[in-house]
Amino acid sequence: MPASTCCGLASAGMDAAEAERIAPMFKALGDPVRLRLAALIAGQDEICVCNLTPHFALSGPTISHHLKVLREAGLIDGERRGTWVYYWIKPDALQALASLLQPVPVTA
Amino acid sequence: MPASTCCGLASAGMDAAEAERIAPMFKALGDPVRLRLAALIAGQDEICVCNLTPHFALSGPTISHHLKVLREAGLIDGERRGTWVYYWIKPDALQALASLLQPVPVTA
């Protein structure tokens, strides 16, 4: 019904509550370190923290902090397996964000 | 050639420089007020600030600040026409972000 000039953003019911729910996901991607982390994680089925850290000139705790932000935003998930902790991307979450930015399907 | 398990993020050359360039766009969408502003702006060809402000319980300067952030991120643009200032969405910018989150086209 709305003109839907551009993209999913326009046709989604983006009221205040919905914005509060979704904004943290974009926010999590809004840091260069986290964006690279997400890209690295998305590049494989799963990846060990020990394979992420070497890509950055940052302390372990800082990487861990960023991973926590991404997880709390619902963009990734992870679990400890023995000594190492593995993270993987949650494609549905990314897809949900993508659909807000894409040109609207056909909505007419 | 990368496994490209999930999405554009994985296949994009997301090095540090690219991340620094793109992260601000996600960051701009990472605030609930700005996300709603973007949705409102995307819903029409263009929209006057005077039609945006009433949707929020925020001062004029605050709305103006958020619009500036969105504009500096390259997601919207705007111009003054007489008394009023009009903003419009930049679909290409949104599309660029969407392509990072979408399942990768066919890249195989």
Next chain:
DNA sequence: CCGCTGTTTCGACATGTGTCAAGATAGGGC
């Protein structure tokens, strides 16, 4: 059980961010 490595949590600090009130600027109408 003890120590070793990988990861997270805690505490602290500097910087960034969202918000407002007050003032400045831009245009239109008298």
Next chain:
DNA sequence: GCCCTATCTTGACACATGTCGAAACAGCGG
């Protein structure tokens, strides 16, 4: 030229965020 409205800029403030080092925690291997 003057005032009025719409918008932006500035200055200030409380609060959030990115970063680190130190310390805690989780498992493995002796």
